[in-house]
Amino acid sequence: MPSCERVLYGADYNPDQWLHDPAVLLEDVELMKKVHATSASVGIFSWTALEPSPGVYTFDWLDETMDRFAKNGLVVFLATPSGSKPMWMSELYPEIRRVNAHGQREPSGGRHNHCPTSPVYRQAVARINRELAKRYAKHPALALWHIGNELNGECHCPLCKNAFHDWLKQRYGSLEELNRAWWAGFWNHTFTDWSQIPTIDKSIDGLCVDWLRFMNDQHVSFLETEMAPLREITPQVPCTTNMMGTNRGTNYWKWSKTLDCISNDIYPLPDDRADTWRKSLGSDFTHSLMRGFAGGNPWMIMECSPSSVNWSKINKLKRPGVHLQEVMQAVANGADVVHYFQWRKGLGGFEKFHGAVVDHEGGTEGRVFKECAEVGRVLRSLSPVVGIAPARAPVALVYDWEARWALDSSAGPKAGTYGDRYTEACVENFRALRSAGVEVDLVAVDADFSPYRVVVTPALYSLSTETARRLADFASAGGTWVATYLTGYVDTNNRCWRGGFPGPCLREVFGFWNEEVDYLFDDEKVLVQGAFSGLDLLTEATDIVEHIHAEGATTLATVESEFYAGSPIILRNDWGMGQTCYIGARLAEEGYVAFYQHLAKELDLPRLSLPRGVVRKTRLGADGPVEFLFNYNRHEVALDLGEDTFVRVADGKPCRGKITLRPYDSLLKGVRVSDAAAAAKPVSHPTRHELQPS
Ligand code: GAL
Numbered sequence: 001m002p003s004c005e006r007v008l009y010g011a012d013y014n015p016d017q018w019l020h021d022p023a024v025l026l027e028d029v030e031l032m033k034k035v036h037a038t039s040a041s042v043g044i045f046s047w048t049a050l051e052p053s054p055g056v057y058t059f060d061w062l063d064e065t066m067d068r069f070a071k072n073g074l075v076v077f078l079a080t081p082s083g084s085k086p087m088w089m090s091e092l093y094p095e096i097r098r099v100n101a102h103g104q105r106e107p108s109g110g111r112h113n114h115c116p117t118s119p120v121y122r123q124a125v126a127r128i129n130r131e132l133a134k135r136y137a138k139h140p141a142l143a144l145w146h147i148g149n150e151l152n153g154e155c156h157c158p159l160c161k162n163a164f165h166d167w168l169k170q171r172y173g174s175l176e177e178l179n180r181a182w183w184a185g186f187w188n189h190t191f192t193d194w195s196q197i198p199t200i201d202k203s204i205d206g207l208c209v210d211w212l213r214f215m216n217d218q219h220v221s222f223l224e225t226e227m228a229p230l231r232e233i234t235p236q237v238p239c240t241t242n243m244m245g246t247n248r249g250t251n252y253w254k255w256s257k258t259l260d261c262i263s264n265d266i267y268p269l270p271d272d273r274a275d276t277w278r279k280s281l282g283s284d285f286t287h288s289l290m291r292g293f294a295g296g297n298p299w300m301i302m303e304c305s306p307s308s309v310n311w312s313k314i315n316k317l318k319r320p321g322v323h324l325q326e327v328m329q330a331v332a333n334g335a336d337v338v339h340y341f342q343w344r345k346g347l348g349g350f351e352k353f354h355g356a357v358v359d360h361e362g363g364t365e366g367r368v369f370k371e372c373a374e375v376g377r378v379l380r381s382l383s384p385v386v387g388i389a390p391a392r393a394p395v396a397l398v399y400d401w402e403a404r405w406a407l408d409s410s411a412g413p414k415a416g417t418y419g420d421r422y423t424e425a426c427v428e429n430f431r432a433l434r435s436a437g438v439e440v441d442l443v444a445v446d447a448d449f450s451p452y453r454v455v456v457t458p459a460l461y462s463l464s465t466e467t468a469r470r471l472a473d474f475a476s477a478g479g480t481w482v483a484t485y486l487t488g489y490v491d492t493n494n495r496c497w498r499g500g501f502p503g504p505c506l507r508e509v510f511g512f513w514n515e516e517v518d519y520l521f522d523d524e525k526v527l528v529q530g531a532f533s534g535l536d537l538l539t540e541a542t543d544i545v546e547h548i549h550a551e552g553a554t555t556l557a558t559v560e561s562e563f564y565a566g567s568p569i570i571l572r573n574d575w576g577m578g579q580t581c582y583i584g585a586r587l588a589e590e591g592y593v594a595f596y597q598h599l600a601k602e603l604d605l606p607r608l609s610l611p612r613g614v615v616r617k618t619r620l621g622a623d624g625p626v627e628f629l630f631n632y633n634r635h636e637v638a639l640d641l642g643e644d645t646f647v648r649v650a651d652g653k654p655c656r657g658k659i660t661l662r663p664y665d666s667l668l669k670g671v672r673v674s675d676a677a678a679a680a681k682p683v684s685h686p687t688r689h690e691l692q693p694s
Helices: 022-034 060-071 087-092 119-136 158-172 175-181 205-233 252-258 276-293 322-332 367-381 401-409 421-435 465-476 506-510 589-603 673-680
Strands: 008-013 039-042 075-079 142-146 263-265 299-303 335-340 395-398 440-443 454-457 480-484 512-519 526-532 535-550 554-559 568-575 578-583 585-587 614-619 626-631 637-640 646-648 658-661 666-669
Touching (some): 022 060, 039 335, 276 421, 322 367, 322 666, 335 367, 395 421, 421 440, 465 480, 465 506, 465 568, 465 578, 506 568, 506 578, 512 568
Parallel strands (some): 039 075, 075 142, 299 335, 395 454, 454 480
Antiparallel strands (some): 512 535, 526 535, 526 554, 626 666
């Protein structure tokens, strides 16, 4: 992490787009100070501004920016410019342009469209990165390397295809082995020469998963190519790249092994009509994932919008209080850095209407600018938490790209709402655990499970014998392993396990046999009836219902409709000194919550009992715990705080005893109340900024 004593606060900043108007650049720094910014990410798409023709460098504007920042006590997250390649480079070396899935080489438009394999592009990136590192190695403003931007996507060019073949040779050693792994006799797909292997064939599901693995590895090795000169010349400066949450093609568990620190871009879309707490718990899920990538340590928000975005179908404004809450929510979840996209709205281009700290109007009187200043002040009061790892949760939930890719690539299981049934299963279980008042860490499938009381593996569709054994051993050593529908269908090559689901050998561990699986119509539901913890549970299941036969497990709930009525759907099995539990259908929310409440009670897990959508989080701080209390709802909620005294961030007033939480309320405890109160004073920016039309 960039070293700092307070939460770093800033934005993506594009001074190179304003060189024609130097007054704006001077003013930017003054405005940054007004919102209590500490930092900015500079140069993300600036390659042509840095190198207008091959080998000709124009660093003057960046020198000036770096100097101006240092002079004003601000630091720079210096970007490598690989997120968008110069036009001249695309012309000179067409091979650096991506080839799409239809085999067409793409033009040089848009961005994020380089071939990750091209040696020419890799060399060019290493060259410009070396120049940047040499030039700014000793600059006091340099705090962090921001590698490229949201690296992702696929390229199907001949270079990538050859590299894929080499990758496959490494993995399988021989074509016989590959054909076996891919069940290639199906539809006559047996390969007799490596060169025959395509990059896409949806009918070969083993190939699909391997292609995703390969592309992910190419991105990781591209990142390493980028970082090599930076690490050589500036070993003291950490490297990060901005991730995109649960983006499909990027197995960030692998990326995090090579990065120095973790950063994420997150854009929860404002929707004031729906159950807002669901969306907020969805953000908690992503934040917990980041904390997982960071090994439980603090991490960064590299991008969020201070208000609306411009790329959604409906680009709503964030309602008052929402943004402040989202930022504090991230800090409560371990973020030590909060940056925006974007500092100032550009006058042209695709993102001219995207939310920004500084609007086209350019002044300090707008609602968003004032809110950003307020956020900056609140973040200052949260300095005691900086650099301190949040406490570990009692429950670990596994998020596994391999299982997701295998499920995605298999025809049969019904597609999820967004084609991502796997992530839906993970988020729903996370949300239910949190609604039951239980804290959750997100971990990789190869994590050390021993510090946890419970490990939850939603829809772990593909798994190796080794993973199955590790999880079973965790249970037999006294832990509780909770698995759900779609567990253990295929191996790591996406070939079905023989001997009955769940495989491999998990039939005994879970004490049941999953004979078949029913995929329901969107509007279909089956009834589920359970009786546990003195609770009579009547709920529904949708989408996926497994037809299960107990083989030693205790039935906690059964299906009550359909031809498989009476068959078990929630089961529990003793395993060694611990137990396994299985939820064989996609339950309605209340079903999951009831199950996890039951489990938490049975295991005596630490948990909080709060109204729906009210969240209390504790982060360890230098002077003791810092507590956050949020109302994620758009409506008021009554709450009894007892003897606890919090400060309402919106007005700086102390709250204790019986209180009414306002919509999107955020309360703090354990930071200096005077700081928090000061934070809440209305922002006074009486001077109207007068920018000449450019
Ligand atoms: C991100 C991207 C930024 C900006 C932002 C707009 O995905 O990294 O450059 O485009 O979206 O929301």
